[in-house]
Amino acid sequence: MIKEDKELVAKIKELKKKRNAIILAHNYQLPEVQDIADFRGDSLELSRMAAKTDAKVIVFCGVYFMAETASILSPDKLVIMPDISAGCPMANMMTAADLRKLKAEHPRAVAVGYVNTSAQVKAELDYCCTSTNAVAVINFLKNEKEIIFVPDKYLADYVSKKSGRKLITWHGFCPTHVKILPEDLKREKKFHPKAKVMVHPECLPSVVALADAVLSTSQMAKYARENPAKEFIVGTEAGLVYRLKQDNPDKEFYLASERAVCPNMKRTTLEKVFWSLEDLKEEVKVPENIRAKAYLAIERMLKIV
Ligand code: 13P
Ligand code: SF4
Numbered sequence: 001m002i003k004e005d006k007e008l009v010a011k012i013k014e015l016k017k018k019r020n021a022i023i024l025a026h027n028y029q030l031p032e033v034q035d036i037a038d039f040r041g042d043s044l045e046l047s048r049m050a051a052k053t054d055a056k057v058i059v060f061c062g063v064y065f066m067a068e069t070a071s072i073l074s075p076d077k078l079v080i081m082p083d084i085s086a087g088c089p090m091a092n093m094m095t096a097a098d099l100r101k102l103k104a105e106h107p108r109a110v111a112v113g114y115v116n117t118s119a120q121v122k123a124e125l126d127y128c129c130t131s132t133n134a135v136a137v138i139n140f141l142k143n144e145k146e147i148i149f150v151p152d153k154y155l156a157d158y159v160s161k162k163s164g165r166k167l168i169t170w171h172g173f174c175p176t177h178v179k180i181l182p183e184d185l186k187r188e189k190k191f192h193p194k195a196k197v198m199v200h201p202e203c204l205p206s207v208v209a210l211a212d213a214v215l216s217t218s219q220m221a222k223y224a225r226e227n228p229a230k231e232f233i234v235g236t237e238a239g240l241v242y243r244l245k246q247d248n249p250d251k252e253f254y255l256a257s258e259r260a261v262c263p264n265m266k267r268t269t270l271e272k273v274f275w276s277l278e279d280l281k282e283e284v285k286v287p288e289n290i291r292a293k294a295y296l297a298i299e300r301m302l303k304i305v
Contacts (some may be wrong), residue, residue: 008270012036013112015277021057023273024049027217028128028239028265029061036273037061040243042218043069043115044130044305047298050074059276060284062267063088067284072294075286080212082272088116090202093172094151096120102148106168109146111135113297114155114250116174119286121150122294131155131201131216133305138163153270156210158201177202179259180235185210188233188254195254199235207235207256213218224248237262263271281301 001009013036016023023045025037031167036042043066050058050070057078060067064087071079104113113125114134122128129137138159141147147165149156151172160167180203181254189197189210198220199211208214213223217240224232224244234241235256244253276282286294 001032002201005270009036011276012270012274015274016059018289019057019277019280020070021059021277022049022053022055023059023061026062026066026239026265027221027236027243027266028262029268030239030266031242032059032270033268033273034239034242036270042130042132042216044132044216044285045218046070047115047130050072050077050079052303053077056281058272061273062086063091063262065091065116065266068286069115069122069298071286072119072291072298075288075291077094078280079284080276080280081282081284082269082276083267084284086267088264090114090152090172090174091118091121094121094170094281095303096124098148098170099124099148102150102168102170103191106146106148109148109160109168110144110190111148111150112140112141113150114152115298117151119220119290119294122297123290124150125294125297126300127295128294128301130301133301134159134201135162136305137301138165138167152202155201155203157205158214158264174202174262176237176260176262178204180204180207180257182210183205184257185233185235188256192231192233192252192254195231195233195252196223196227197233197235197256198228199256200237203235220244221247224251224253232238236260237265239265 013249025040051073149167150170169288
């Protein structure tokens, strides 16, 4: 690390104490941002952490819907994002009006939504879910006749196959994960025949079909730690490889596709983390009328799993 970065890290640590702040980072963040975080994890773990921390300020290094989820769970805390323009294109593919229309078309259906949604969409949901627990949430709803599952059509396809349930879906998808193609996995498997293939359920069904394991980002970290294999092909956003290598220095990780980079996850830099702590900006605050409804959907999920 260069001298300037070391100084910046020291300043962030000092300011963090002064502000009584905690830094949460998603597994896709830049390595230096992951390193400065008090906790890094997947969407579910970050939500849990945001709900239980005693800190007054949460600096959220991730994308907008994740910071909104923190605000929904911890309304008394100041939630700030170092770069508030870091959004999730998939979450932006469905508005609350879209969901209300879908619900009106299927009035008896229970509405389940991926955490990658806006707070306004969450406020219209009965249940929230993450990639870790989507199948468990759908299995929990075994007595429901009709289930809406939004916004990710590929996660819906995976969950539908795993649970054996037909789902009413939306046409959302992750522009980063669809860049991983079956040819990529086939090529990497040829080069590394002994490697285990793990992919995220946001990937194309043709990619999911070639995987040994379909997992959320932190589940991948666990799988890589616990599996006796020495080599892994990683079918998710590039940022996770840093954590995998750090956790398992004796194992090899091959990114399925160099194209799988989420530009929004890379917006947060050390400088922006420092400025956000200095100015206590930009705040992410979900209005109370939306928050109270969105909270119920998240709380129901947290109770199931
Ligand atoms: P995880 O919850 O698996 O970390 O996924 C979040 C995400 O945005 C995947 O693209
Ligand atoms: Fe959204 Fe995909 Fe980026 Fe995750 S990787 S934040 S789903 S665009």
